[in-house]
Amino acid sequence: MSDTNTVVQLLAKSLQPSTAKESENGLRSLDAHQGFPLTLLNIVSSDKMDMGIRLAGALYFKNLVKRKWIDEDGHYHLHDEDVAAIKREIVNLLIHLPDHLQVQIGESISIIAESEFPQMWPELLDELVQKLGPNDMVTDKGILKIAHSIFKRWRPLFRSDELFLEIKFVLEKFAKPFLDLLLCVNQLIDQAESGPKENLSLLLENMLLLIKIYYDLNCQDIPEFFEDHLKDGMTVVHKYLKYHNTLLEDPSEDEEVDLTTQVKISICELIQLYTTRYEEEFHSFIPDFIQTVWDLLKNITMQPKYDILASRALQFLTAIAAAPTYAPTLNNEEALKQITEKIILPNITLRESDEEMFEDDPIEYIRRDLEGSDSDTRRRAATEFLRALKETNEKVVTEVILSYVNSYLSNFQADHSNWKSKDIAIYLFSAIAAKGSLTNAGVTVTNLLVDVIAFFTSYVAPDLVSSDAYPILKVDAIKYIFTFRKQLTKQQLSEAFPLLSAHFQDNNYVVYTYAAVTIEKILSLRDPTEHQKLLFDQNDINPSVVKELLTNLFGLMLKNGSTPEKLSENEFLMKCVMRVLLTTRTSLQDPNDVLQQLLKIVQIISKNPSNPKFSHYTFESICVILTDYSSSIEQYLTIIKPTLFGLLNQEVQEFVPYVFQILAYCLEVFPKGKPIPEEYHQIIKPLCSPAVWEYKGNIPAISRLISAIVSSSPSSFSNAEQLKPILGVFQKLISSKVNDNLGFHILETILTSVNLQYTQNYLKEICVIIMTRLQSYKTEKFxxxxxxxxxxxxxxxxxxxxxxxxxxxxxxxxxxxxxxxxxxxxxxxxxxxxxxxxxxxxxxxxxxxxxxxxxxxxxxxxxxxxxxxxxxxxxxxxxxxxxxxxxxxxxMDESLEILQNLDNDEMTFGSSYNELNIIRSNTVDPIxxxxxxxxxxxxxxxxxxxxxxxxxxxxxxxxxxxxxxxxxxxxxxxxx
Incomplete structure (x- = not known):
């Protein structure tokens, strides 16, 4: 058992930025000690400890489980005694924790269950069912949290026999106790209607968890048990979609979502699932739910705390509008006018809170509105509902909405202070002009009943050139080009380019960011006549324009860069830099200066890496210059070495995989026969040490760098002392189900690069290692x-x-x-x-x-x-x-595939590997x-x-x- 006082002191240090690194190193040094995980859990469970230390302990425990519970080959990296003790004690521990600690420990249980449940931890379900009952709602809440943390893993999974066997195993033991508790909690809520508030809140928290688990248990298919008891379940569900209680609701609170609203949000998700997946079984309940959701949308206020509920309710109506059985009831002209006035218009009209976000938190405004992360905003949900209505009756919906568009435009023309009217008009027109869902990829097909270009010329373009236009209308004009860029010709886009870049001089954060996003998307367009080619290349943009663009973009980033966090918050600007560099390629006027700017930014943000996307685009931008000027790689390596090796010395873990990839690429294009820089020789030993392999995100990058060093300097591996560590890396990789391909790559490099006289004595041992893997745990991939x-x-x-x-x-x-x-x-x-x-x-x-x-x-x-x-x-x-x-x-021409991968925005810091697409490693084709x-x-x-x-x-x-x-x-x- 680790010394509790030592662990407490280290956790306390983790709460201070100045000692956080020291704390992490200290805690990691204890990772391998038997009893350390239990020491952490004891600290988390002790109500005598400072709450900050308990939370730090819960977070560290979760991350420890994530790193060390079990590897891809099924091996535990914790002591067997600790594994058994954790599984034995963690349920009881969670039940008695405060909510914010329960969240972390619940996630830990979910991580463990992913590899253990049900085959290696079948007793978990028995323990949960045994503790579940009507007499102790505090315990029930803990049990339901654990159950949800396990069952929610099923939601995104593909259907498989293994998955259905797991769900069947759970249903056989859990379905009846679940329904009994749902009905019991419903009765207890009735009895607790008048308070006290604490009791009622606890019951509603349990009801919320029960609704979430209802979804979990039905997310893949409707179980026979739930079909047989559909009336029992849906009667309760419908009741709480209409539920109100003044004890739990605070009308003056604008932001915080109350419990009853959270329950309704989960109910809307559940009935949408049933409508889209199990309509045949659910159809008799749907009319009542439609009426209730309609009333709910009409009656909730425009306060931000109801945004997610409004969004989920609209998503349910969108599913209804897309269902052939119910669509006709929504598609007559009178119904559409009602829907537009009561539902669509209130939910797409900008509110005071939206304007405040536009001014005070512009990056969040942009992400919600443009990035596609705004699935919870009213505007996005109302737009998707309108589009679903249009898909089933395009002519009538278009006519009805155009009448509102024209009315709002007239209102603006009569008085330009009515800028919100024009904003609504543009938003409505864009919604009906696009066919299908509007995504970040832009509109591919448009509604033939409207003229997208004529509307742009008459109503949108003036705001693009007017310095007096209201900022949100400028954004609308830029966003219109973003949305309908595929409908514009290359000539029209070329003419729009200087108009867009002029907005980099605008002081409004949202305006210039939208301009950057739209320029980036224009430059990534494919040529419609030759899809394997980009629409714009370096011949289409004057080098002086490129220089001005980059100067403005770097200036905007650095202007807001008072801290590393502020500098890196706007990934849209850096993504635009990357795309400009990709388009202009070797026509840059001063590549050295651009590279120095990028390195300066890396040095600043390395002090506190906080935005994975910004960091990724920065390193990709560096790679563009390195690839475009690879003939001068010696010169550029001299420029970048201080920064890259500085990041390694400072142990900026988030950037280490990027550094390894760039260092590997520089060697791969280094002049053959020339001695490689001494720094590469110095990192061979650290690269082979176990510590650097602990981070899964490092592994592909280390493997690539080792291969590059072996290939570029084979004479450095001419004796046993030099060769054995590299062969040790090969053995480590070839034994891994996930990374065995990297092991073969390193082996190929060793065999083709290092003189056979030096490897001859190891060939039998190498083949034995491969044969052992083939015999002991072969996979088809291996x-x-x-x-x-x-x-x-x-x-x-x-x-x-x-x-x-x-x-x-x-x-x-x-x-x-x-x-x-x-x-x-x-x-x-x-x-x-x-x-x-x-x-x-x-x-x-x-x-x-x-x-x-x-x-x-x-x-x-x-x-x-x-x-x-x-x-x-x-x-x-x-x-x-x-x-x-x-x-x-x-x-295959891989250049376009590389460019396509650059639009993958799923970058994170942590255990995942973020490959640099510009310099990605291609499979060596020997023929x-x-x-x-x-x-x-x-x-x-x-x-x-x-x-x-x-x-x-x-x-x-x-x-x-x-x-x-x-x-x-x-x-x-x-x-x-």
Whole structure:
């Protein structure tokens, strides 16, 4: 057991920014001690401890579980005794904790359950059911929190037999106690209507959890139990959608969402699920729910605390509008006018709170409105509802909404102080002009009943050029271009470009940020006539315009950068920098200056990395310059080294994977034959140390950097002392189900780079490690990687149609490498693993390597491989060669795929690996000169044709009597 006082002192230090790093290092040094997790839990559960320390302990425990509970190979990284004790005690502990501590420990249980429940922790459910009952609502609340933390994991999962077996296991034990408690809590709420408030609040908290679990248990399919008791359940659900109690509601509170509203939000989510997924079973209840939701939307105020409820209620009506059974009741002109006036208009009209956010918290305003994260805003939900109505009756909806659009425009024309009227008009018009859902990708198809360009010219464009336009109308004008950019011609977009960039001089944060977002999206457009090409390239933008753009963007970031957090809060500006650099490529007037600006920003934000997206785009921008000027990589490496190695020395963990990737890329393009910088030699030992591998996000980047160092400086690995640590890395990776592909990559690098005389003594041990993994816990992924590895080696002498020597690696080496472990082992591998899988590969490059490599193995080792095995191998190669699966084989242009990946905004700090797309590592193709099916066929036929007894081979193949093989032989013109 770890010393409690020591742990408490370290947790106290974690609360102070100045000692947080020291605290983390100290706590990590205790991670491996038996009893440390239980010490943390004891601190969390002790009501004598300071609440800040208890919360720090709960957070550290959750992160410890996330890091060390179990790895991808099923191995615990905590002591077995601790694992057993945690599972035994954590439920009781959570029940008695305050709410904010329950959240952290509940998440910990969810993480544990992900790997343990139900197979390795079946007693958990029995314990939960046993403690659940009508007599202790405090305990019930804790139990329901645990249950929800486990069951909510099912919501986003794909359907599978394993998932349904888990849900079935839970339902058999939990469904009846759940329903009994739902009905019981409903009765107790009736009895507690008049107070005291604390009792009623506790009951409503339980009801909220019960509704959430109702969704969890039904999220994949409607269970028979719930179908049989649908009336019991939905009667309670409907009751609390209408529920009010003045004890729990504070009309003067604007922001904080009260308990009854939270319950209604969860109910709206549940009835939307039933409407969209189980309409046949639910249809008789739907009319009552429609009326209740309608009344709810009409009666709730415009206070921000009701925003999520309004959004969820509108999402339910959107599902109704899309359902053929109910859509007709909403689609007559009179109903549409009612809907527009009572529901749509109130929810898209800007409120005072929206204007305050526009002024006081502009980045949040932007993220809600533009980024697509505003699914909880009234505007987004009302717009989606309107679009759903339009999908089923476009003509009537368009006519009705246009009448409101024209009315609001007239109101603005009569008095320009009525700017909100114009804002509503533009918003309504945009909603009906777009077909389908409006996403960040822009509108692809428009409503033919309206003229998007004419509306822009008449009503929107004036606000784009007017300096007097109200800021929100400027934003509307910019956003209109953002939304309908795909409907504008290249000429129109080119003309809009200077108008947009002029807004970088605007002092309004939202205005200039919208301009940056829209410019970035315009520059990422594909050419509609040639989809594999971008619409704009470096010839379309004058270098002086580029310089001005970048100067303005950097200026805006630094202007607001009073702290690292403020500097990095606006990722939209940095994303625009990245896109401008990608478009202009080598036409930059002063790339050195841009690089220095980016490095300066990295140095500032490294003091407190707080926005993963901003950081990612900053490093991607650095990579653009490095790739565009890779011929001068020595010069640029000299510029970036102080910053990159400074980040490593300061242990800025969030940036370490980026540093490793950039350092690896610089070596990959470094002039061959030149000595690499000394700093690379100095980091080899730290890269092989266990500490740096603890962070999962580091692993792919470290592997790439090690491979780059080995490849660039093979002479640095000419003795056992230098080579063994790298082979240790290979062994660590090859033993991992997640990272075994990286192990093969490092092994390929070692074999092709380091002189064979230095690796010769380790080859048997290397193969034994692979065979051990193959025997002990093989996966299909690992088997296929091993097969491709063997074929990859066998391909190496083939380059530009000539035989070359690659460190003595060829098909003979392949067989010796395996047979060195046990004589005849390669034949067994071929029979049991290779031949049965030849036609199961998906990747086109893998198929090519497979066919060329196996052809080499058979032709060059016919006697040792054996006639029968060779015939079976070539038969499968021929069938693959003529199959439809490779008819489109060609070298893929990856540049557009890279650009597409840049729009993936799912960047986080932590255990996940964020790959830098601009310099991403591509699979090495050892036979890149063989580019298509015809060239593969030509190679295979030429190689086989040079064999002694080739005709006998073809005769033997044709006599096998396999119709698929005979068809392949005909297509290859071997038989007629």
């Amino acid at each position: 088997v296929k990687q091993f097969i491709i590895f063997l074929c990859w080696i066998s391909c190496l002498p083939v380059s530009d149609s000539q035989v070359i020597d690659v460190n003595g690696l060829n098909s003979q080496f392949t067989i010796k490498f395996v047979d060195n472990v046990q004589n005849g082992l390669f034949g067994q591998i071929a029979d049991h693993f290779i031949i049965p899988r030849i036609n199961t590969f998906n990747n086109l490059v893998d198929k090519k390597i497979l066919m060329v490599g196996l052809t080499n193995v058979v032709v060059e080792n016919f006697e040792s491989v054996g006639k029968e095995r060779s015939l079976r191998t070539i038969a499968e190669v021929f069938k693959l060669l003529v199959s439809d699966s490779i008819k489109n084989y060609k070298n 890149s000169n063989i580019k298509n099916r015809d060239m593969i066929t030509q190679y295979v036929k030429a190689k086989l044709g040079a064999m002694n007894g080739f005709q006998n081979l073809i005769s033997a193949l044709s006599s096998i009597g396999d119709p698929e093989l005979n068809e392949a032989l005909k297509k290859l013109s071997y038989i007629h």
